[in-house]
Amino acid sequence: MKNPQLSGLKFRRSAALSSFAAMVLLGILWGATIPMIKVAVDAGFQPVGMIFWQLVIAVVLLGTVMVVRGYRLKFSKKYAFYFLIIGLIGTLIPNFFSYLAYQHLSAGIMGIIIATVPMCTMVIALMWGNEKFRWLRMTGVLLGIAAMILLALPETSAPDPKKVIFLLVAMIAPICYGLEANYISLHAPKEINAVVVLFAASLIGLIIAVPVVYLSGQWIDLFVPWGNAEWGLVGSSIFHALAYTGYIWLVSKAGAVFSSQIGYVVTMAALLLSIAFLGESYSWFVWTALVIMLAGLALVQPKKAE
Secondary structure (H helix, E strand, O other): OOOHHHHHHHHHHHHHHHHHHHHHHHHHHHHHHHHHHHHHHHOOOOHHHHHHHHHHHHHHHHHHHHHHHOOOOOOOHHHHHHHHHHHHHHHHHHHHHHHHHHOOOOHHHHHHHHOOHHHHHHHHHHHHOOOOOOHHHHHHHHHHHHHHHHHHOOOOOOOOHHHHHHHHHHHHHHHHHHHHHHHHHHHOOOOOOHHHHHHHHHHHHHHHHHHHHHHHOOOOOOOOOOOHHHHHHHHHHHHHHHHHHHHHHHHHHHOHHHHOOHHHHHHHHHHHHHHHHHOOOOOHHHHHHHHHHHHHHHHHOOOOOO
16 A cells, blocks of 8 residues: 555655756756857847847747647736736847847856846836845845946956946846836736736837838848858747746746746856857956855845745
């Protein structure tokens, strides 16, 4: 006769192992988008054109998931405003400024900057009254600021003082993601599946991007023989859509506290893949900044059980 407690323990271990494996895989996918984007940007691809194709691919992939899963799109004035806000602060604005920063900063440094998302989220939560002040987590924010100061020093991978401003440009993205996380926590309609929200937000973003890409002259022609830049753009868009959708699944399966640890994997994957495939190298200032940033991230992560 089987012991039900032993069977339950094995099931929980199996579930924990699968969740951990999923987190690592999704983090690597997410981190891999960073050197891919760097390849596309260095080839001369402009932000608006890249955002257009990213949204096209996201709409196709998420739309396919909706059809397969039988999800229905609900549209009303209330929902449309919510979708618009998510599209703006979750994709259009952060990606535009990120792609501008990619033109001047290494992929590895962009990967480290991504680790500030939980810190920005916590600071905004404090400002909005969604979070209680805790010295331990605030120490994590201060460590994040110290890491950014190290990255701004002349001895780092961006020795040109004129490029330091692009660290601030790159920080617009984590701030937007922090705003998005807090906005979702306050206003997310419980009756709508998250995949549907991402699809609708991407669709609205695409509608906005179409005239902008036409007027800006930043159209990217993918109907040509593909080189590294085209593969980088399309690959990063597919990986991002898969990682984002997978992350939503992981949150629903393992909870937000466990899933938030994905930030470590994303940052480390971005650095290591940038070294391996782009040949990037970093001074000890950058590695020190990475250690400080990861320490800050550990302090900022929520500790309460869900």
